[in-house]
Structures are given as C-alpha cells and as structure tokens.
Amino acid sequence: MGFALSYKTGCSTCNQSSGNMLDFKCTQCSSPLDFKVDFSFDQSKIRSQDYSLWRYANFFPYVNENDIVTLGEGWTPLVKFTDNLFFKLESLNPTGSFKDRGSTTLISALHEQVKKQRGYIAEDSSGNAGASIAAYSARAELKAKIYVPENVSGPKINQIKSYGMPVVKVAGSRSQVAQKAQQPEKGKFYVGHIYHPLFRDGIRTLAYEIAEQLNWKTPERVYLPVSAGTLLLGVISGFKHLANSGIIKAMPKIVACQTKQVSPLYHRIKRLNYRPPTKITSKADALVSTNPPLLDLMIREIQEIHGDVEIADENEILNAFTELAHKGFFVEPSSAVAYAAHQKQLKNKKISKTVKTVIALTGHGLKTTLAPASNRERGLDLRLPRAFS
Numbered sequence: 001m002g003f004a005l006s007y008k009t010g011c012s013t014c015n016q017s018s019g020n021m022l023d024f025k026c027t028q029c030s031s032p033l034d035f036k037v038d039f040s041f042d043q044s045k046i047r048s049q050d051y052s053l054w055r056y057a058n059f060f061p062y063v064n065e066n067d068i069v070t071l072g073e074g075w076t077p078l079v080k081f082t083d084n085l086f087f088k089l090e091s092l093n094p095t096g097s098f099k100d101r102g103s104t105t106l107i108s109a110l111h112e113q114v115k116k117q118r119g120y121i122a123e124d125s126s127g128n129a130g131a132s133i134a135a136y137s138a139r140a141e142l143k144a145k146i147y148v149p150e151n152v153s154g155p156k157i158n159q160i161k162s163y164g165m166p167v168v169k170v171a172g173s174r175s176q177v178a179q180k181a182q183q184p185e186k187g188k189f190y191v192g193h194i195y196h197p198l199f200r201d202g203i204r205t206l207a208y209e210i211a212e213q214l215n216w217k218t219p220e221r222v223y224l225p226v227s228a229g230t231l232l233l234g235v236i237s238g239f240k241h242l243a244n245s246g247i248i249k250a251m252p253k254i255v256a257c258q259t260k261q262v263s264p265l266y267h268r269i270k271r272l273n274y275r276p277p278t279k280i281t282s283k284a285d286a287l288v289s290t291n292p293p294l295l296d297l298m299i300r301e302i303q304e305i306h307g308d309v310e311i312a313d314e315n316e317i318l319n320a321f322t323e324l325a326h327k328g329f330f331v332e333p334s335s336a337v338a339y340a341a342h343q344k345q346l347k348n349k350k351i352s353k354t355v356k357t358v359i360a361l362t363g364h365g366l367k368t369t370l371a372p373a374s375n376r377e378r379g380l381d382l383r384l385p386r387a388f389s
C-alpha cells in the first residue's frame with residue numbers, strides 16, 4: 001500500500017517522526033510536519049514520455065503507482081515574456097491553479113486508506129485549494145467537506161460545488177475557518193492543505209519543471225505570491241533537492257511576494273512590526289493568511305537560502321493585473337502580486353532587465369470577480385501602434 005512505502009515525515013521543530021500518513025501535525029509539539037527528502041534527484045529516473053508532473057513519480061516514494069489520482073496536472077508551459085523574463089503558467093492546471101500539484105500527491109497518497117476506514121476528508125481553503133481538493137476527491141471517488149471563509153468569491157464556490165462536494169461557510173478569520181475544519185467529527189480526516197506535509201511536498205515538482213524546462217540552468221530569480229506558504233516552501237524544497245543532488249549549480253533567489261495588507265512574512269524578515277487590518281479588502285483575495293501556521297518555517301527557509309521578500313500595494317496590484325491581461329495573460333489579482341513585486345523591484349532599480357527571472361502565474365483570471373476598470377480611469381495609453389492607425 002502507498003503508506004507502507006518509504007514514508008518518513010518528521011516534525012519541523014522537534015525530532016519526533018511520524019509514520020501515520022493521516023497525521024497533519026507533530027503529535028509531540030503540534031509544529032508542522034515535513035516530508036524528508038533523503039534521496040538524490042537523478043535525471044535518468046524522469047519518465048520523459050509522461051507530460052504531467054508524474055514524470056517525476058520516482059521522487060515521490062510514498063505514492064504507489066496504482067494509486068495515482070491524476071487529472072493531467074503539471075508540466076505547465078514556461079512562456080518567454082521578454083528576453084529574460086519567463087512566466088510559468090500554473091493557471092493552466094486542471095482546476096485553474098498551482099494547488100493541483102499538492103492535491104494530486106496528497107489524494108494519491110491517502111485516498112485508499114481513508115476509503116478503507118469509510119471516512120471522508122476535510123479541508124479548509126480560501127477557494128483555490130478547496131476547488132482543487134474537491135476535484136481530486138471527485139476523481140478518487142472520495143468525499144471531501146470543504147470549509148471556506150464566508151466571503152469567498154462566486155466562481156470559486158461554484159467550482160467547488162460543481163465537483164459535488166459539500167461546502168461549509170465559516171464566519172470570522174481564516175484561522176477560525178481552520179479551527180472549524182479541524183473539529184473532530186465521526187469519520188472525518190482533516191487533511192488541510194496548509195498543514196498536511198504531502199500537499200506541500202507535491203509542489204516540489206514546480207521547481208523541477210522550471211529547471212528542466214530551462215535545460216537545467218536555473219533562473220537567477222523566482223517570484224512567487226505568498227499567503228499560507230505552501231507554494232513558497234514547496235518550491236524551495238524542490239530547488240534545494242536539485243542543488244543538494246548536484247543537478248543545479250546554485251539556488252535561484254526566491255522572492256516571496258505579499259500584499260501590503262497581508263504581509264506577515266515580509267514584516268518579520270524585515271524586522272518590522274506588523275499589524276493586520278481588521279478587515280482585508282485587498283483585490284488579491286486569495287492571499288488572506290495574516291497569521292499563517294507555517295510562518296516560522298517560512299522565515300527559517302527564506303533566511304537559510306538567502307531569499308528575498310517584497311510587497312505590493314493595491315494600485316500596484318491592479319496595474320499588474322491589467323498589464324498582464326493587456327498582454328494576453330488573464331490571471332487572478334492574487335497571482336498578479338508576484339508580477340507587481342517584480343515591476344516594483346525593476347522600478348526601484350533593485351534588479352535589472354538582464355536578470356533571468358521566472359514568475360509563477362498561479363491562478364486563472366476566470367476565477368476572479370474583479371471587473372476591468374475603465375481604461376481612462378487607469379490612465380492607460382491605448383493609442384494604436386502606428387502600423388494600425
């Protein structure tokens with residue numbers, strides 16, 4: 001069985017190890033668990049004919065081949081935007097966001113075990129992860145109860161419900177949603193994507209793909225939007241694995257990008273005081289973790305790899321969202337935060353256009369309720385190029 005394969009998660013703080021795939025935090029100290037990647041990356045073990053993230057199946061020893069639950073996730077396009085800037089189109093994953101990388105590993109690893117115990121899984125999410133877990137549960141014929149904040153936008157709720165999974169709306173903060181999802185109930189297995197190490201672990205594949213698609217020459221900088229931290233920690237873990245295995249020469253500079261409103265990581269790294277707003281009004285409505293449970297882990301990892309942090313304000317986010325769409329890349333405002341941060345660093349001359357950069361465009365624009373503001377309002381220059389006039 002999948003869980004009897006090489007499966008070693010351990011506490012990220014104390015040395016307690018866990019052999020139970022359904023554990024989502026340390027039984028000793030309640031800290032997050034980590035999957036320990038204690039084997040080398042080996043290019044000859046890539047299944048080069050598989051054009052999904054399962055081309056890297058050999059680096060996920062806890063998933064049994066016959067248990068893989070897939071919707072064709074991963075191996076998303078890496079598109080050259082300008083000479084040295086590439087977009088990784090995570091928005092083209094099956095449910096429209098990068099979260100499918102985590103759902104496929106998590107659900108593949110434990111669906112048989114949960115079904116055998118006649119149970120169901122519980123997940124808490126601000127939208128994208130809920131939709132993703134719902135889709136992969138549907139594919140696995142597993143029941144999933146999705147707990148969401150009451151203000152989740154229309155398209156995401158519709159998407160979750162369309163997969164046939166029950167949705168529980170919870171009032172209050174993001175942490176209160178998590179608490180409610182974790183409340184024990186008969187048959188419930190809480191596998192929240194923020195806590196469960198095997199969700200985060202699937203995101204390692206994003207780093208593998210970026211490296212492979214660039215012919216194993218890593219970019220100098222990688223920009224990621226950051227809220228709960230699963231994307232950040234997964235990508236760092238993947239690049240570290242490649243570096244420790246001697247596949248890449250150096251780690252890229254990973255840039256964690258946050259909104260001005262929700263920026264606990266930025267503030268901690270910069271040693272600034274952070275006071276979250278009483279109500280989050282940011283257009284980047286998927287970035288809502290003002291007090292993420294993985295914060296200490298994120299700080300440790302960013303510092304260890306000498307990563308960078310950046311924030312974008314509402315104007316910068318809206319401009320980035322609009323600029324991307326006007327170039328044909330329709331993404332969620334939350335995804336535009338990474339591009340906004342990149343543009344800000346260019347403008348402030350922190351970086352130059354010669355720096356080879358990858359920005360993850362994490363979620364599809366069809367998921368947003370944000371209407372395009374009138375162009376005049378934004379002062380955009382819409383004059384036609386001379387050839388058209």
Ligand SMILES: [Zn+2]
Nearest residue numbers: 011014026029
């Ligand atoms: Zn512990």
